[in-house]
Amino acid sequence: MISSLKERRTIRKYLNKDIDEQLLNELLETAFRAPTTQNMQVYSVVITREQENKEKLAPAHFNQPTVTSAPVVLTFCADFNRFIKWCEQNHAEPGYDNFQSFVTAAIDALLVAQQFCTVAEISGLGCCYLGTTTYNAPQIAEILHLPKFVIPITTLTVGYPADIPAQIERLPIGAILHHEAYQDYTPEAIHRLYFEKENLAENKKYIEENHKENLAQVFTDVRSPRKDNELFSKTFLDFIVKQGFRLPD
Missing domain, CATH: 3.40.109.10 (NADH Oxidase)
Structure with missing residues (x-):
């Protein structure tokens, strides 16, 4: 199950x-x-x-x-x-x-x-x-x-x-779990946790099709402005x- x-x-x-x-x-x-x-x-x-x-x-x-x-x-x-x-x-x-x-x-x-x-x-x-x-x-x-x-x-x-x-990709478990208290994300952690998502072929295609610099801009400017x-x-x-x-x- x-x-x-x-x-x-x-x-x-x-x-x-x-x-x-x-x-x-x-x-x-x-x-x-x-x-x-x-x-x-x-x-x-x-x-x-x-x-x-x-x-x-x-x-x-x-x-x-x-x-x-x-x-x-x-x-x-x-x-x-x-x-x-x-x-x-x-x-x-x-x-x-x-x-x-x-x-x-x-x-x-x-x-x-x-x-x-x-x-x-x-x-x-x-x-x-x-x-x-x-x-x-x-x-x-x-x-x-x-x-x-x-x-x-x-x-x-x-x-x-x-x-x-x-299957649609998901962020790694380390991006979501916080033990005992919330641990805020450093710029290095953000880069590491989103690296795989950003570099998937289908997501690179979205970036190109929407004429954006990166995947974040696809969300902020196109999908959910x-x-x-x-x-x-x-x-x-x-x-x-x-x-x-x-x-x-």
Whole structure:
């Protein structure tokens, strides 16, 4: 099992084969055993199977082909709507319209998403995380009819792999682990830890195609520039407030 997890790959292309509903439900029930803050389970999952609805979601995910080609699209949401309603019906005063509660629900949703991804891959399925979910959360919420206190956090496309792509590189373990306390990075350490990543053939190709001096500039100027980050930040924060969560003053 450890070997299987170490060999995992993101799968974006799927066979034209549906996922049995019983299997999908079993995988989701297994995912719902993931840890959750105070056992509140403040998350929900929206299943999208109908092609028409996948096509509605696609623009919110920048029309990535994996959205419309996958047999199943799962949107994992931070959801305090259900819990607040339960509190109010039982004459308990909920205090969950705040940023801390949103973060709690977002963490719960991500824990469940990752547990689903793990059990799905063990079962022979492939998954692809869509980081675009928070970029266009208002659009996704409208399509999925998400009420107050429900916010989309991440999306998984799921299906049987059409092929097995090459594994994406990762930083060495020494780049990430800190023993007992955080040890900040010297310029020499940064150079050493990113050297292999920077010198992979595919990354050198990205540098050349984007007419940049190095891989860092591909990220800062092309993949994730400041103007995009600030635009998506404002959109998402405004939506969090619109959905009922108050940000700190």
